[in-house]
Amino acid sequence: MALIISEEQKMLKESAAELLKIKSPVNSLRDLRDQNYIPYDKSLWNEMVEMGWTALIIPENFNGLNFGYVGLGQILEETGKNLCKSPLISSCLLSSSVINLCDNEVLKAREFPLIMNGTKTMTLAIEENSYHKPYDFRTRAKLEGGNYIINGLKTFVIDGSTSNEIILVTEIAEGEIGFFIINREQKGIEIKNNILLDSGTYSDIKFNDVIVPKENRMNIKINGKELLKDILAIAYSGIASEMLGIIVESFDITVSYLKERQQFGVPIGSYQALQHRASKMFSEIQLCKSIVIKSLQSIDYGDKERYKYSHLAKAKLGKTIKLVTNEAIQMHGGIGVTDDADIGFYMKRARVLQQLFGDYNFHLDKLATLNKY
Amino acid sequence: MALIISEEQKMLKESAAELLKIKSPVNSLRDLRDQNYIPYDKSLWNEMVEMGWTALIIPENFNGLNFGYVGLGQILEETGKNLCKSPLISSCLLSSSVINLCDNEVLKAREFPLIMNGTKTMTLAIEENSYHKPYDFRTRAKLEGGNYIINGLKTFVIDGSTSNEIILVTEIAEGEIGFFIINREQKGIEIKNNILLDSGTYSDIKFNDVIVPKENRMNIKINGKELLKDILAIAYSGIASEMLGIIVESFDITVSYLKERQQFGVPIGSYQALQHRASKMFSEIQLCKSIVIKSLQSIDYGDKERYKYSHLAKAKLGKTIKLVTNEAIQMHGGIGVTDDADIGFYMKRARVLQQLFGDYNFHLDKLATLNKY
């Protein structure tokens, strides 16, 4: 596999860039925030639906576009560049992937059309405390009669405040992991919202004896643990794609600023200390680009090493996003710490993405563990 | 305690600087190496003896100078600056300290005069493999009749090729640690020498049923483990003092070079990228100076926190010496990697000192452990 995107993927990426540039400059994020933290722009979301972004990873036999994760990754990179808020991650990257990888065909036929036409958004509830520990369950699903009874707490749920359906992953019996699709209106569900650093809303969702019919179990014969492993690889790579957009754009903004901003009668970009720091960032970004496309491709092609590549992607991007966004603010000087400047919004979103689905430390540790040391 | 050296200590330091500048420029290290690795210059050693350096930490009641570790630290800093080879570390810092802290008064009366007048040099055999694990003994001393029978292997013994006496620390019974003074000619001792990166000779010493009379046990009532703990704090702080000298001198040499060396028609020190790197090194060196004097003082004053300070000193100096010696070579450019330049010798000695008695990683781990996390 050549490490490049195809002509088709390139066209998709360019059309996304065009739309978002007009419809979602950083200032629209500022506006949404200032209107008491509106989660996302619904009319823009409708346009995304029309562009087919909700159908990207859905197979052709369900009338999806089957563009794969390299395709979706290009879109996420562009939303990262524009700091555009939408349910793409929760609904398309995470939830559609779970539905697709599960073997509940009834569900697929029922839900895919609704996701694709934008009628429904969904989210995946995975974390159970403040840190990423995906295999450490304290929630429980108990089979009683024809229903599962679910109890426990899920945290850090993306778009929990707006999603119509919540996909819950939990332990059923020792070692048996199930995925369940649950409507947010279901009795016993208690949703508390948190506004985080990136002006996004993330929810803590409590399940109190929530009754879920057997048909809502998504993985029927498929091993839940293996499934979770694949969903995580998808999550890591997808989040890394958005991070790449943030890294690239905040670096570009900063390099432009270095050329414009005059101090001591010269552009500050003529100072060698800043030049070298910029060149080092440029170098790290080269690596970021390579691992993001590699990890997306490895998922599309079912490469055995996709787990490793997804850890590599989230680790490398996590380390680089911290470097680049910190440097970006510092190189902007005083203006960089004001709310009037866009660059601070990149730093804030970066910090949330770095935590989401495990930080640099988590993934570096996993990489060492994969190599048995 | 003010964190400064006294007038007396300052005079001692200046007299050392003066002597070493004349008698031990870096070129004498090159000469010793080129004469098939002569361990040290005996006539210079005699001058050191005359200057009283062998008596610095020996108490007044044994006709020592009782100048303490702050005093000895000043000398070691100066030998570091000049890369001067001598048995100061093995014989004065380590061995004299063991004799002094032990309660074998016969030994003190017998050995101190010989150390002070330069008749004898000694060394401390502590490591047992390639890494610093001071409490992990595989050597054993077994009491049989009136003698101890010693078996095992000691590694990385400083000046093992020249020292008259070897002080061995080993386990006797479970948890009981003993210090023994053993003549190098003793039957059953097998010494193998290694030339390391710094052109120094370090020995692996094998003890095959070596018979050591009871009187040669150095700690009689004193708990060996506590004693070892104190000896290690002394070792860490003393080595850190020499490291400080290396850091300060290689930084100074480099700053001078930055001012002299012309490229593109200007001194390379006018390039801001190099200026900032130099300023950062300067800052780290400020911290190094503070922790070295603090840790030396804490030993002289029996401060309860001396163990912590000695770990801090060895950790901080270990981290900084790597930074500074690497930067020094890089800033020298091509000339820096030639044997004709002095700067490479600083880097080589630095790497040995960084390993000796535990590297940065070891001490940072200990600091975390001290704080129970």
Place this chain on the structure above:
Amino acid sequence: MKSKTDVSLTDFRKETRAWLEENCPMSMRKPIKVANDFYWGGRNPKFSSEDQKIWFERMLEKKWIVPYWDIKYGGGGLSQDQNNILTQEMSRLGCRKPIYSFGISMLGPALLEFASEEQKMKYLPDIVEGKIWWCQGYSEPNAGSDLAGLQTKAVDKGDYFEVTGSKVWTSYADKSDYIFCLVRTDFESSKHNGISFLLIDMTYDGVSTRPIKLISGKSPFCETFFDSVNVPKENLVGKLNEGWTIAKYLLTHERQMIGGIGETDIKKKLHQIALENLPLIKGKLVDGILRNEISNFEMDEEIFDLTIQRVTDEAKTGNNSGALSSFFKYYATELNMSREELILALSGSDGLVFEKNYKSDGNLARKFCRSKGNSIEGGTSEIQLNIISKRILGLPS
């Protein structure tokens, strides 16, 4: 044997301690927590509590608002030794400052060094009595690191200067009565030579302010605009076109304050915060990278504190350490930023909460954001590194 001075200092300490214990209200001995805990004075002074008022008035009467200034300017006339004792005793009891004032910390030293006797008599006593709330007008949108590149101009109009331009990062400008400003008075000569130091009443016609919002949220910072403001010539401090000397004097002063020399640090140990948040296995934090980062941070933090002590001790023996203020400013702010990064990292998703909710007040994330300004305000880290390389290491330009 103790000397006479020693004896009288011992007495002074005893008396000071007794007076403070009797006169400082208990609520004024608690650490500052919210903005209201600061008393700033000004033309329309607002005390947030009766105790705050009592404490200010008692200290004013005792002449201990600025204890080390000359009595004729309203100071307490204490010797440096006495002043140190007073500071020590106040911090021992945890007494708050009776007033927080850039007049005392920033303008006062400049006036004492550069102003005419008439100006000293006019401004210093009001500063002591807290009658005027002063703010500082140095930076401009296009003159940040290059402070001397400032463009706010003061044109000589005979009796007065006409000031036009704007300033940025003027803390509390929207609440202040007066601003001390650097303005350009000569447009011909080299940029450092045409700057003057001017005092401007915020009620003059043509002065306006606009608050600045930071990435951390609201802030005391403002932009201040001057639209043809007439300023009497008597408001000039020091000589015309020689204001840069005053600016440099005050910048060194400011760096030392930011660098934290003399501040009592009561920050919680980072590893304590970690232990409250994170699990241990066999006595070690599970996240090995974080454990090492914390250990490395605490190493630097502890040794930096020792370095403040060492340099202070060396200064006492006559080793001038003025040039080191850039090192202290640089290192202290970098350390604080590392600290905030580590706190964020070890708090997981809880640390990301930005708006108050049922489990967090959002302060952690806001403090984190605010820390990003540390290495910029008061002279960027880059400027400090430039100063070290030039003034200390002597590297060529």
Place this chain on the structure above:
Amino acid sequence: MKSKTDVSLTDFRKETRAWLEENCPMSMRKPIKVANDFYWGGRNPKFSSEDQKIWFERMLEKKWIVPYWDIKYGGGGLSQDQNNILTQEMSRLGCRKPIYSFGISMLGPALLEFASEEQKMKYLPDIVEGKIWWCQGYSEPNAGSDLAGLQTKAVDKGDYFEVTGSKVWTSYADKSDYIFCLVRTDFESSKHNGISFLLIDMTYDGVSTRPIKLISGKSPFCETFFDSVNVPKENLVGKLNEGWTIAKYLLTHERQMIGGIGETDIKKKLHQIALENLPLIKGKLVDGILRNEISNFEMDEEIFDLTIQRVTDEAKTGNNSGALSSFFKYYATELNMSREELILALSGSDGLVFEKNYKSDGNLARKFCRSKGNSIEGGTSEIQLNIISKRILGLPS
């Protein structure tokens, strides 16, 4: 459906594989281990084994010493596709290069681009046949990063140039037959404009060499001195005073080689070395810091390899990546230096052994020392970062 070219390439691959398998001696398929394993050619060629001689002669006869050069210069006249296949098949079998030669890798490309037809016919066939051992004379003691600041002068004496000066870092100058040199031929014009590219026979009167010892020990590097050496004018390559163009062309070439593009990396994984040296507890290395550093290093190493692949793939689609050679050179050398630092760290005191003894050959410490030159030779890291910031990022001077 396969095109005609595809079919003939498939055939070519088959034939190539068969020929190599038949003709490459088994001992020539083993990795290079000692200096003797390299064959350098020259006027007094020394083969270290019969197989080495056979392998060179068979490849020479097959015209595969420089397979991609034109047949008239002694090359094999292969297309780029064919040459790639040959390279792949050779590396598949592990075949050594039949000769190592700066003539092929450095001088040849310059001659092909800039020399007269006469010069090409004179020098290229000899390079192919390994008759002349070439070395490179660029750097001077006072012209390192500032290569164009070189001082070795070639004065026009009518029929010949008189060359005086010295060069440094001339690898194998003490064994070479000829040196290709940058010399100053115009002392008036700007420094980049007065440089010429000259070929000098090492046996000319006045040429002498002195080996350079490095911190790692002996090295192939020499200093080369020119004491009024008379060089015929026909030895000038390219136009007079336009040698800088040739130099720049070759430097980019060199950076790509050092950057490791196209090299097959057979380095042992760092964590394997760690596992051979260090104990595990519960499946993790006991030294947590080292564990993280190794993991971080291997992350960067693996992703850097992917980056070489990505940029190569992009280049195929026409995205020119020439300017990236500075990035590759910078990153590859920094990575290798980190690698050597980590190997040293994880080897404990054993890794410090510098002279061969009963437990070590000392190579580890010497390799470590040698790596310190990586970020200096072939253009320092600082120079590469300058190039990135100017040529790629477009930051102003």
